[in-house]
Amino acid sequence: MIDVKSGPWRIDRVDETGSTNADLLARAAAGEDIAGAVLIADSQTAGRGRHGRSWSTPPGSQIALSVGVSVGAVPSAAWGWLPLLAGVAVVDAVAEVAGVTAGLKWPNDVLAVAGRDVSAPGAGKLAGILAEVAAPAPVVVVGLGLNVSEAPDPAATSLSALGADVHRGPLTEAVLWHLDARIEGWRSAKGADAALAADYRARSVTIGNRVRAGLPGDRTIEGVATDVDDLGRLRIDTGAETVTVSAGDITHLRAVTP
Structure with missing residues (x-):
């Protein structure tokens, strides 16, 4: 089980679940205020991706978490930045804690690749991000799966495969810290602030x-x-x-x- 400091978040941890995103969405539908909530799972048996894609992960192999983001103060047209800013947070946390250089494939993938050559040896999907709107409250659930010791797909990669020896606790704390900072900047600007837009472009491996x-x-x-x-x-x-x-x-x- 990952042990992390809560910081500004309200953190719940479970050994196993189908999908942390699905669980937070269900809690919102049942009337719970999930803004600021974080759900971390040691294992997911039905992780969710875009277009209904799913996967499972062995216990302890990933950082699998979802957060509830209050979006009522931000125009809905700008909500599309949430998976992008989450990607920036993951890239920065991975560089800081694991010493691994990663980049962002639009709209929701984190790739282990230096520069913009996605065909370079060792390149592969390191993390995926999914944002879903919760009902009825104006909250978006942002979920991510970051491959630490094992990848759920042969075409993907993990921090261990890249030679990084990291513990999930400190890396999870870094992800949540960077995520909170990016969300606060986005919320204050009611969309992408100049720093977020510039940092996303600098980390993108799709642009160009x-x-x-x-x-x-x-x-x-x-x-x-x-x-x-x-x-x-x-x-x-x-x-x-x-x-x-x-x-x-x-x-x-x-x-x-x-």
């Missing part, structure tokens, strides 16, 4: 890459990911037009040579 985007309605586009906008949406230059993507599956094709 040629990508394929699978969009709603079975539409697919290819082009160069050039930036994220003020709402956290990805801008892709197809050569014929610039498309702003708010949701979709992104595949990195190759880095663009300057």
Whole structure:
């Protein structure tokens, strides 16, 4: 079981659950105020990803947690920044505690990769993030799974596989500290503040890459990911037009040579 200091959070820990996100959402639906709540699980048997994807993790192999974020003071159009700022928090915590360089694949993956070459040896998914709106309160549940000693997927990687020997307790504390700082800045600015936007761009391995985007309605586009906008949406230059993507599956094709 992970032992962490609570700081500004109200932390609950469980040995095993299906999904920490699902549990917090259920608590909100039952009438509990989950703003500021954190649920940490030693093992997840039905972890949740985008588009209903799920996975399981052996006990002690991941940091699996979800937090409830009060969003009532922030325009809903800016809520899309929450998974992005959570990614920045994870990247910074991993660098600080584990000494591992990671980058951000839009919109919700943390990759173990230095620079923007996602095909480099050792590159792989280190963490995934999922944000879901809770009902009825204006709260968003942000969940993350960070691979520490083992990866749930052969295409992914872990801190141990990258040579880092870390304990989950200090790393979890660092993740929560960075997450709180980023959320407070975002909430104060009622969206992405200048520091968050700049830090996200600096840590992105999608910006500058040629990508394929699978969009709603079975539409697919290819082009160069050039930036994220003020709402956290990805801008892709197809050569014929610039498309702003708010949701979709992104595949990195190759880095663009300057």
